[in-house]
Amino acid sequence: MMQGEGELNHLERPSPLNEREKVLIQDSWAKVYENCEDAGVAILLRLFVNFPSSKQYFSDFKHVEEPEELxxxxxxxxxxxxxxxxxxxLVESLDNSDKVASVLKLVGKAHALRHKVEPVYFKFLSGVILEVLGEAFPEVVTADVAAAWTKLLATLxxxxxAVYEELGWTSLSTSTG
Structure with missing residues (x-):
């Protein structure tokens, strides 16, 4: 097994967000969400540039090479x-852990069963989200805000x-250990 492989399966669940962290996330997200589509496009473009293999899961645009065309x-x-x-x-539901769990379960099931996405791509996407938000909103994403988002995305x-494990997900990269 290569270094780093399988580490996603052994991430420790971070402690729950405290009230201050929830407020930091919600306040920063309000500014990001004002430009929802542009921020989303920037995040997905960065994911595809940094992790080109992620495009394999998108039949509608997996063969599009040029970012401008995407x-x-x-x-x-x-x-x-x-x-x-x-x-x-998720951000709107931070005070409702049952709703957060329900949303993440739906997302996990859809991506595991229907889309067959390797779970490591959620880790890649989390890093890209932090990177893009920090660059696009430097005045909003302070060190404390970044730390709160890091905790939220680690929880995600x-x-x-956990959903993938519940479903008995196995992949070539993690089943040969």
């Missing part, structure tokens, strides 16, 4: 909006991973 794609923009709306639901990855 930006113009109606399907691409639609998926970017869907990602942002999903994040928005752990929750999605």
């Amino acid at each position: 930006e113009r794609s109606v399907q691409f923009r639609k998926h970017a909006r869907r990602v942002m709306n999903g994040i928005n639901t 990855c752990c929750s999605i991973n």
Whole structure:
């Protein structure tokens, strides 16, 4: 097994967000969500540039090479909006752990069963989200805000991973250990 492989399966669940962290996330997200589609497009573009293998899961645009062409794609923009709306639901529901768990379970099941997405891509996406938000909103994403988002996204990855494990997900990269 290569270094780093399988580490996603052994992430420790972070402690729950405290009230201050929830407020930091919600306040920063309000500013990001004002430009929902543009932020979503920037996040997905960065994911595809940094992790080109992630495009394999998108039949509508997996063969599109040029970022400019992706930006113009109606399907691409639609998926970017869907990602942002999903994040928005989580952020709005931070005080309702049952709803957060329910949303993450639905997302995990859909991506495992229907889309067959390797769970490591959620870790990649989390890093990209932090990177893009920090660059696009430097005045909003302070060190404390970034730390709160890191904790939220780690929780998301752990929750999605748990759903995959519940479903008995196996992959070539993690089943040969």
